[in-house]
Amino acid sequence: MTDFIQLHVLTSYPPSNLNRDDLGRPKTAVMGGTQRLRISSQSLKRAWRASDLFKEALSGHVGIRTKEMGNFVYKALTTGVKLTDILEGKPEFSTTYPKMEEKKAGEISKQIASVFGKLKKEGFEIEQLAHFSPEEIGTIEKLIIDLAQSGRELTEENKNILRKNNTAVDIAMFGRMLAANTQYNVEAAVQVSHAITVHKVAVEDDFFTAVDDLNNGEEDMGSGHLGETEFAAGLFYIYICINRDLLKENLGEDGELTKKALQAFTESALTVSPTGKQNSFASRAYASYVLAEKGKQQPRSLSVAFLKALEEKDLLASAIKELNSTHEKIESVYGKCCENKIEMNAYTGEGSLQEVLKFVAE
Structure with missing residues (x-):
């Protein structure tokens, strides 16, 4: 049977516009009847595979x-x-x-x-x-x-x-589709959800001006530029499912490269932010919480934990509690959904990144 690695990640971003729609607004989605902030999986995967961390860790193995x-x-x-x-x-x-x-x-x-x-x-x-x-x-x-x-x-x-x-680890993880030569297509070994906030959000407007440094005010007292940008802030839930067996197969059964790939990808997912509007907002963040699971059981997301938007003031503590509660309830109904698991909780200072990286690679 197939070995799966699942990551359930909570990452909080301050005011930002990490992933824009065609109008330049932060992407959103309606979930549980309320508007949530969204970061597309394409945006996340692009940021991770193009990061210096990913490229340096897997030098010579990136396409x-x-x-x-x-x-x-x-x-x-x-x-x-x-x-x-x-x-x-x-x-x-x-x-x-x-x-x-x-x-x-x-x-x-x-x-x-x-x-x-x-x-x-x-x-x-x-x-x-x-x-x-x-x-x-x-x-x-x-x-x-x-x-x-x-x-x-x-x-x-x-x-x-x-x-x-x-x-090429990025091809092995995220797949390849060649319409001209379909026999060389590669099935993706990694699935990434759209990141979604655990609470409802309202996209806000930021009206800004820029001043001409050489304007002495004698003729024109106005600004040199007027503009408007939109932003929002939120605590995001991200779900990642990795088919370890398929990843190893895509990499020519290279066990050591598979381990390096898993560690580099996991570290990137927990520490690398999408690049959208970073110069305007400096909205870089590390994951505050991750629940990592391994096993041969059928994978499942825990997004249902946030179907009802959280409203508590202490959102992070509440989100961690809801995630773990949902995990326990699903296992009580369906039975054990993984064979091993590990947590890293930056909110309480428990666990460590190195422990998570060792866990996913073993």
Whole structure:
């Protein structure tokens, strides 16, 4: 049977606009008949996988998601600069192989890009985002060097760039969908809920002005800019479910890399905030509480604990109490829902991040 790891997280954010809708307002949702603040799972996952913490802990095992690989390949072929240097945005480039004539480079770039998706009408971009593993980028790099040095044509065999099994942790966790080559799709091993506040919220308006530093007030006494932004604050419940067996399978049965991935992801989820409007609000926060579970039982969220919006003044203590009470009641009805569990409670100073990281990795 499948091994699951479940994380139930409570994180409080002060006034913020971490995740905006199409009108620039904080995202919301109606739950239990009341409006709640919401952070989409896409926003959370993006913040975690793009964080320095995640990248440094898993150096060499993080992929790149882009539509523009064809453009990067074309630039490498026509300049003689290594593809990896271009992708990393290094300020100083060094030519490492012969430059290719532009027409031929264009044809090759289109052929390579088409492996990952349907090309746009103009240029070398593909129509959808594609996630490239380090192994696939390495294969493209070697192919570019070979073609540039030998001057030969690209063969059909050279188009075997895609890999079903690779060591890109972000692909293994969050999956990959390639419409052009569905056999190389990867099923996500990690599921993340939309973060939702445990209490009702009202989105507020912030009217602000900016002053022209060189305005001496002789002609214009007004401000140089008038603006308005919207914000809200809240205590969020986040639910995460990790299929450990699938994660290990996606990583080519590499047990040690699976452990590193679990620890890096968990630490990111507990300490990294979405980046929206951070310069305006500095709304960075660590998780105040986490309940981590392991077992082969069918996973379940504990969001029902907050179906009725909490109204107590001491929201964090009340939310922790409701979460644990709901956990106990579900187990009394359905039986044991996990084999092992551990808590970290920053409100009471109990448990530690290191204990949680050790727990998820074991």
